[in-house]
Amino acid sequence: MKSSANAPLTWKTTFSFVALATLLVLLIGWLTSAGVLPIKRVIDYSDTEVKFIQVWIWLAIAIGLLLPGIAFFVWINRPEPRNILGFYLLVLIIQIVSEQVVSSIWLASLVVPIGILYTAFRLWQLWQGQKLIRTNTQLSRLNHTMMSGLLWLSILFWASNLIMLLVLPLPSIL
Numbered sequence: 001m002k003s004s005a006n007a008p009l010t011w012k013t014t015f016s017f018v019a020l021a022t023l024l025v026l027l028i029g030w031l032t033s034a035g036v037l038p039i040k041r042v043i044d045y046s047d048t049e050v051k052f053i054q055v056w057i058w059l060a061i062a063i064g065l066l067l068p069g070i071a072f073f074v075w076i077n078r079p080e081p082r083n084i085l086g087f088y089l090l091v092l093i094i095q096i097v098s099e100q101v102v103s104s105i106w107l108a109s110l111v112v113p114i115g116i117l118y119t120a121f122r123l124w125q126l127w128q129g130q131k132l133i134r135t136n137t138q139l140s141r142l143n144h145t146m147m148s149g150l151l152w153l154s155i156l157f158w159a160s161n162l163i164m165l166l167v168l169p170l171p172s173i174l
Contacts, residue, residue: 008125009087009132018094021117025102029110040173042108049168056164063157065092071150080136081147084129088154091122109173112165119162126155 007013031037045053068085075081095118099111130151133139139147 008121008128009083014087014091017121018091021114021121022098024117025098025110025114028113029102029107032107032109038174039107040109043112043169043172045168045172049172052168056161059157060161063153064161065089067150068092068154071147075143075147078139078143080132080138081143084125084132084147084151088122088125088129091118091125094118095122112169112173115165116162116170119158119165123155123158123162126151126158130155 008017028037028039032039032041068088072082072085072089075085095114098118099114102110102114130148133144133147133151136144
């Protein structure tokens with residue numbers, strides 16, 4: 001039986017979340033298209049906001065994708081880091097694909113609820129990963145410190161991302 005710290009780090013939980021998030025986004029999109037929800041179809045940013053978002057995306061690529069991706073391959077033979085980073089990267093890739101598909105064929109503004117949902121789930125994944133790493137005695141002290149540092153950096157970045165989504169993009173589509 002898996003411990004509660006492993007809950008967001010299983011196939012069942014991950015795919016259940018993706019299915020639920022997809023249904024919720026489809027519902028939001030349908031209600032928006034039907035004129036029930038007062039959500040704009042596109043995100044209307046000022047030039048300054050566009051520049052900020054462009055920098056933020058580069059930070060997300062570096063901190064959110066490249067560092068964990070490199071760490072995943074460095075620790076691919078270690079079960080706990082591989083599990084934590086593997087499910088994290090899987091959810092991140094599904095989010096990126098979802099945002100690209102939905103925004104290109106339906107409503108560009110749906111990237112905001114997608115981002116909010118997936119960022120919140122990712123924070124839960126990272127927090128549970130941090131708890132799991134704390135109890136792991138199989139990692140060397142250096143690997144434990146590096147993995148813990150990566151998880152804390154990721155938690156800090158994605159918490160900031162969630163705040164940014166609620167402060168900048170969300171009001172611009174409402």
